[in-house]
Amino acid sequence: MLKIRRLAIDTHPENTAFLPRQGNGYSAEQFQALRKIRITGESAEILATLALVDEPALVEAGEIGLGEQAFRRLGLPEGAAVSIEQAPVPASLESVRRKIDGDTLDESEIAAIIRDVAGHRYSPMEIGAFLVACAGFMSTEETLAMTRAMAAVGNRLDWHAPLVVDKHCIGGIPGNRTSMIVVPIVAAHGLIIPKTSSRAITSPSGTADTMEVLANVDLREDELRAIVSREKAVLAWGGRVNLSPADDVLISVERPLRIDTFEQMVASILSKKLAAGSTHLVLDIPVGPTAKVRSQSEAVRLRKLFEHVADKLGLVIDIVLTDGSQPIGRGIGPVLEARDVMAVLRNDADAPEDLRDHALMLAGRVLDFDPALKGGRGFARALELLASGAALEAMERLIAAQGRQPAEFKPGAHIQEICAPRDGRVIAIDCHRIARIARLAGAPMDKGAGIDLVCKVGAEVRKGQALYRIHAQSATGLGFAHDLAREDAGYEIVR
Amino acid sequence: MLKIRRLAIDTHPENTAFLPRQGNGYSAEQFQALRKIRITGESAEILATLALVDEPALVEAGEIGLGEQAFRRLGLPEGAAVSIEQAPVPASLESVRRKIDGDTLDESEIAAIIRDVAGHRYSPMEIGAFLVACAGFMSTEETLAMTRAMAAVGNRLDWHAPLVVDKHCIGGIPGNRTSMIVVPIVAAHGLIIPKTSSRAITSPSGTADTMEVLANVDLREDELRAIVSREKAVLAWGGRVNLSPADDVLISVERPLRIDTFEQMVASILSKKLAAGSTHLVLDIPVGPTAKVRSQSEAVRLRKLFEHVADKLGLVIDIVLTDGSQPIGRGIGPVLEARDVMAVLRNDADAPEDLRDHALMLAGRVLDFDPALKGGRGFARALELLASGAALEAMERLIAAQGRQPAEFKPGAHIQEICAPRDGRVIAIDCHRIARIARLAGAPMDKGAGIDLVCKVGAEVRKGQALYRIHAQSATGLGFAHDLAREDAGYEIVR
Incomplete structure (x- = not known):
C-alpha cells in the first residue's frame, strides 16, 4: 500500500x-x-x-x-x-476494433462503449478511433443505440408533466440566438420549457454564453428545479447538471478532430434532450451553402434520421428546415447578441426583423404542441405574447430568478469597420468566415467581442461603405480579426 | 524568457x-x-x-x-x-480531416502528414484518427505515396552494390524463425543481406528477440556497416538505425488499437526495406485460418498490392504464399526458437523438418536473385550450403561479429504439460491462441518463456498424451498461461 x-x-x-x-x-x-x-x-x-x-x-x-x-x-x-x-483494458475496446474493421455493433456493445467513455476509461486516442470508425459508416440502429446509451449514462431530469417542450438549433449560423426569445414566449404561455444549453465550442457564442451576459447560467440542479417550478422555464448552462456526460467526452475529441457527422449530431442532441426530460422538441435545421447542412437533399437525410431516432425514443419532434444562407440578426458574440435579443423582446422599432421573425416562427411551432391551441394557432399566440410585452416580462422574471449580472457588459471598445471594396449588391455572406473573424476578435471568452453586421444579403452598397464592425476588448484581438477580415471579409458583392 | x-x-x-x-x-x-x-x-x-x-x-x-x-x-x-x-497545429491535419470525410489524398498531402507524424507533431489521438480513416478506405496510389513518404523520412542506408537482398515474412505464425537460417545460407553464398528486424510487438518473439539469445543485436550504424562489409550479412535490431521512423510512431498507435490493414502492412514493410537499401526482396505470406491472411483470395489481393507498390518503388519482389495453417518448428519464444534454428543449422537429426524445409525454400528463392545461378538452381545451392556446414559457419561468424552473449539463456524452468483431452487426430492448431499463451507465459521479455510443441497437425494422440509444454521463468507467468490453455488449448482433435 x-x-x-x-x-x-x-x-x-x-x-x-x-x-x-x-x-x-x-x-x-x-x-x-x-x-x-x-x-x-x-x-x-x-x-x-x-x-x-x-x-x-x-x-x-x-x-x-x-x-x-x-x-x-x-x-x-x-x-x-x-x-x-x-489499468485494465476496457473489454468494450474489442467492439471498437470490430467497428474499425467495418462491422456493425449491436445495442449492448454500443452501450458498453458509451459507459466506458463516460467513465473516462478510454484514452483520447481510443475515443478518436471509435469516432472515426463511426464516421466511416454507422447504421440507423447503431445511431439509435448510441443515443439511448448516451442518455442512460449520467443524470436524467424528470419534470412529472406530460408535456415538457424544448427548442433546439443544430447551430452553424452566427447570431441565430432565438432560444432566448422562444423560451420567454413559451413560458409566458405557460408550457414547461427547461432549456439547458451548451457554451460555444467552435462558434463565437452559445446560448449559455449569451444568456450569461444578462444572468447567472451556472445553476445547481436544485436551483434549476426551483426556478422551473416557479417560472415554467430556465435558460441555464447544461454543464453543471451532468446530462449525457458521454456526449461531453465525445465532443472533447470531436472538436479537435473536427468530426461532424449527422449520426453523432443526432446522438448528441437527442441524448441531451432525453436526459433533460423533454417530451416534445422543435428542431431548427438551417440549410445554406456555408451552413452545417449544405443542400436540401442532405437536410432531408438528416431530418429522416432525427425523426426515426426520436420516434423510437418516444420523443415527439417537429423539424423545421430554415434559411441558413447568412447570419441572423446583427450582433455576433455574447454582448452584441444579447442586445439584439432584448431589442426584439422590448419590441424596439430597430430590432432585427429576421431574428424576430425566425424566433416567432419557432415559438409558434413549439406552442402548436399545446393541445389547447388547435389548428396551428401557435404563431398568432406567440406574436400576441411578444407584442404585449408578456414575453419581455417573462424574460425579466427569468433573469431575476437566475440572478441578474451585477454589472452591465459592454461591446468591446476596440472597433474596426470593414468596408465594401466596390459598389454593388451583397449576394452572399460566409457564415464560417464571419464566425472565425468573431472568434479571433475574442468571442465568446471576451463577452464584448464579436461582429456587428451593418449590411445583409440583398443590400446595395457603395465602395467604402461599412459592411460590419469588428468589436474587441483588446488591440491584439482586433488585430487578429482584422487580419483575417482583410484576407477575406466573407462578403460576396456583385455589380 | x-x-x-x-x-x-x-x-x-x-x-x-x-x-x-x-x-x-x-x-x-x-x-x-x-x-x-x-x-x-x-x-x-x-x-x-x-x-x-x-x-x-x-x-x-x-x-x-x-x-x-x-x-x-x-x-x-x-x-x-x-x-x-x-504549439502550432500542423497544417497537414486539414488533410487528415478530409480523409476522415472520405476524400482521397494526393502524394504531397500524405508526405506532409508523414513528416509531421515522424516529427512527433501529432498527438496519439490524431494519429489514431488518421489510421482509422485510412483503414476505412485507402487507394493503391495513397498506399504508394505513404510508402514513399515513410521511406523518405529518417535514415537511408546505401550499400553501393547493385544486388542487396532481403527476406521478410509478414508474421503471424509462431515459431516461424526462418530469417536466422536464410541469412547465414545467403551470406555463405556471398550475396549481401543486411537484415534488420523488429522486436516482437504482439507476437511471442521477433527475429531480433530470438537472435538476441545468441548475440548482441543492438548495433550502431557504423558497427552494422563494418559487419556487413566483412560478413556480407547482419542480423540486427532495426530500432537503432532510424529506418522509416514514421513507421515506429504509426505502429505505437496501431498496436493498442490493433489496426492491421493490408495497406498499412505494405507501407510499413516496404518503407523499411527501401530505407534499409534493399534492392531484391523475397516476401513470405503465410495463409491459413488463424494466420494474418485467412484465404487464398485475400492473399492474392495482398500480393497484388505488394507487387504494385514495390514495382513503382523499383524494388524487385518475389512473393511466396505459404502454408500458414499451424506454427512452424517446435519452439515458440526466443530461447526455444533459437534452439530450433541452431539445430537446423547444425544438421541435427532431430531438427524440426518443417522449419528446415521452409527456410531452405525461402533461401533458394533469395539465391535465385543471383544472376550466376540461372534457371532456379537457388534451392540446390541453399541445400548444399546448409548440408556442408557452410551456413552454420557463417552464423557463428555473425554471432562473433555482433558479440556473442556472455551467458547461455535457458528455457524457463517452470514447466506445464498440456495434454490431449481425448484420443484422436490433431486437425488444427490455432496460431493466435498459441501465441497468446506463449506471451502470457512471459515471452518475449522473459527469453526462456514460451511453448515447446510436441504434436503438430496430423499427429495421432491418446488421451493424456502431451500436446505441448509451457515454459515460464516465474510461477506467476506459468499460472497465467496455464489458465488460458485450460480454457482453450488451441488444438482441435477429432476421432
Missing part, C-alpha cells in the same frame, strides 16, 4: 500520479511500461497517467503523489492508503 | 514541462487552455505537455522545469534560456 501525498501540480485535463522510482514496493520498470495505472483506495478508484520521480522533495518512498486533478477526482484525504496496478 | 531546470521526473513516452503558475511572465490560464506548448531555445525546439506547478521546491518563478524526456530531447543545458508558446 502507498500513502497519498497531495501535490500542487495542475495536470489538466489528465489525472497524473507521481511515484518514486525507488522503494515503492513495485518494480518501477514494470510500471514504466504500463504508463496508465488504476489507483484504488478504500472507497474510490481512478485511472491516472504515471510519472516516475527521483526528486525526494516531491514524493518519498512509500508515497504516491497525486496532481490536483487526480487528488480531487479520487476524493480521498492526504495520507490515505491506496494500491496501484496496471 | 525562462530558464531551464532539469527535473528528475520520468514522463515516458511524453515530453512534459512544469511551469510555475505564478510569475512566469505568461498568463497561466492562457496556457492551461493550451496544454501543449512549443519550447524554443537558441538551437533547438520541442513540443511538450504543460503542467502548472504551485510547489516552489520544484520550479521557481522565471524557470521552466523539464522532465527527463523533454530535457533530453531538447538537448540544451540547465539554465539555458527558452521561450514558450502555444
Whole structure:
C-alpha cells in the first residue's frame, strides 16, 4: 500500500500520479511500461497517467503523489492508503476494433462503449478511433443505440408533466440566438420549457454564453428545479447538471478532430434532450451553402434520421428546415447578441426583423404542441405574447430568478469597420468566415467581442461603405480579426 | 524568457514541462487552455505537455522545469534560456480531416502528414484518427505515396552494390524463425543481406528477440556497416538505425488499437526495406485460418498490392504464399526458437523438418536473385550450403561479429504439460491462441518463456498424451498461461 501525498501540480485535463522510482514496493520498470495505472483506495478508484520521480522533495518512498486533478477526482484525504496496478483494458475496446474493421455493433456493445467513455476509461486516442470508425459508416440502429446509451449514462431530469417542450438549433449560423426569445414566449404561455444549453465550442457564442451576459447560467440542479417550478422555464448552462456526460467526452475529441457527422449530431442532441426530460422538441435545421447542412437533399437525410431516432425514443419532434444562407440578426458574440435579443423582446422599432421573425416562427411551432391551441394557432399566440410585452416580462422574471449580472457588459471598445471594396449588391455572406473573424476578435471568452453586421444579403452598397464592425476588448484581438477580415471579409458583392 | 531546470521526473513516452503558475511572465490560464506548448531555445525546439506547478521546491518563478524526456530531447543545458508558446497545429491535419470525410489524398498531402507524424507533431489521438480513416478506405496510389513518404523520412542506408537482398515474412505464425537460417545460407553464398528486424510487438518473439539469445543485436550504424562489409550479412535490431521512423510512431498507435490493414502492412514493410537499401526482396505470406491472411483470395489481393507498390518503388519482389495453417518448428519464444534454428543449422537429426524445409525454400528463392545461378538452381545451392556446414559457419561468424552473449539463456524452468483431452487426430492448431499463451507465459521479455510443441497437425494422440509444454521463468507467468490453455488449448482433435 502507498500513502497519498497531495501535490500542487495542475495536470489538466489528465489525472497524473507521481511515484518514486525507488522503494515503492513495485518494480518501477514494470510500471514504466504500463504508463496508465488504476489507483484504488478504500472507497474510490481512478485511472491516472504515471510519472516516475527521483526528486525526494516531491514524493518519498512509500508515497504516491497525486496532481490536483487526480487528488480531487479520487476524493480521498492526504495520507490515505491506496494500491496501484496496471489499468485494465476496457473489454468494450474489442467492439471498437470490430467497428474499425467495418462491422456493425449491436445495442449492448454500443452501450458498453458509451459507459466506458463516460467513465473516462478510454484514452483520447481510443475515443478518436471509435469516432472515426463511426464516421466511416454507422447504421440507423447503431445511431439509435448510441443515443439511448448516451442518455442512460449520467443524470436524467424528470419534470412529472406530460408535456415538457424544448427548442433546439443544430447551430452553424452566427447570431441565430432565438432560444432566448422562444423560451420567454413559451413560458409566458405557460408550457414547461427547461432549456439547458451548451457554451460555444467552435462558434463565437452559445446560448449559455449569451444568456450569461444578462444572468447567472451556472445553476445547481436544485436551483434549476426551483426556478422551473416557479417560472415554467430556465435558460441555464447544461454543464453543471451532468446530462449525457458521454456526449461531453465525445465532443472533447470531436472538436479537435473536427468530426461532424449527422449520426453523432443526432446522438448528441437527442441524448441531451432525453436526459433533460423533454417530451416534445422543435428542431431548427438551417440549410445554406456555408451552413452545417449544405443542400436540401442532405437536410432531408438528416431530418429522416432525427425523426426515426426520436420516434423510437418516444420523443415527439417537429423539424423545421430554415434559411441558413447568412447570419441572423446583427450582433455576433455574447454582448452584441444579447442586445439584439432584448431589442426584439422590448419590441424596439430597430430590432432585427429576421431574428424576430425566425424566433416567432419557432415559438409558434413549439406552442402548436399545446393541445389547447388547435389548428396551428401557435404563431398568432406567440406574436400576441411578444407584442404585449408578456414575453419581455417573462424574460425579466427569468433573469431575476437566475440572478441578474451585477454589472452591465459592454461591446468591446476596440472597433474596426470593414468596408465594401466596390459598389454593388451583397449576394452572399460566409457564415464560417464571419464566425472565425468573431472568434479571433475574442468571442465568446471576451463577452464584448464579436461582429456587428451593418449590411445583409440583398443590400446595395457603395465602395467604402461599412459592411460590419469588428468589436474587441483588446488591440491584439482586433488585430487578429482584422487580419483575417482583410484576407477575406466573407462578403460576396456583385455589380 | 525562462530558464531551464532539469527535473528528475520520468514522463515516458511524453515530453512534459512544469511551469510555475505564478510569475512566469505568461498568463497561466492562457496556457492551461493550451496544454501543449512549443519550447524554443537558441538551437533547438520541442513540443511538450504543460503542467502548472504551485510547489516552489520544484520550479521557481522565471524557470521552466523539464522532465527527463523533454530535457533530453531538447538537448540544451540547465539554465539555458527558452521561450514558450502555444504549439502550432500542423497544417497537414486539414488533410487528415478530409480523409476522415472520405476524400482521397494526393502524394504531397500524405508526405506532409508523414513528416509531421515522424516529427512527433501529432498527438496519439490524431494519429489514431488518421489510421482509422485510412483503414476505412485507402487507394493503391495513397498506399504508394505513404510508402514513399515513410521511406523518405529518417535514415537511408546505401550499400553501393547493385544486388542487396532481403527476406521478410509478414508474421503471424509462431515459431516461424526462418530469417536466422536464410541469412547465414545467403551470406555463405556471398550475396549481401543486411537484415534488420523488429522486436516482437504482439507476437511471442521477433527475429531480433530470438537472435538476441545468441548475440548482441543492438548495433550502431557504423558497427552494422563494418559487419556487413566483412560478413556480407547482419542480423540486427532495426530500432537503432532510424529506418522509416514514421513507421515506429504509426505502429505505437496501431498496436493498442490493433489496426492491421493490408495497406498499412505494405507501407510499413516496404518503407523499411527501401530505407534499409534493399534492392531484391523475397516476401513470405503465410495463409491459413488463424494466420494474418485467412484465404487464398485475400492473399492474392495482398500480393497484388505488394507487387504494385514495390514495382513503382523499383524494388524487385518475389512473393511466396505459404502454408500458414499451424506454427512452424517446435519452439515458440526466443530461447526455444533459437534452439530450433541452431539445430537446423547444425544438421541435427532431430531438427524440426518443417522449419528446415521452409527456410531452405525461402533461401533458394533469395539465391535465385543471383544472376550466376540461372534457371532456379537457388534451392540446390541453399541445400548444399546448409548440408556442408557452410551456413552454420557463417552464423557463428555473425554471432562473433555482433558479440556473442556472455551467458547461455535457458528455457524457463517452470514447466506445464498440456495434454490431449481425448484420443484422436490433431486437425488444427490455432496460431493466435498459441501465441497468446506463449506471451502470457512471459515471452518475449522473459527469453526462456514460451511453448515447446510436441504434436503438430496430423499427429495421432491418446488421451493424456502431451500436446505441448509451457515454459515460464516465474510461477506467476506459468499460472497465467496455464489458465488460458485450460480454457482453450488451441488444438482441435477429432476421432
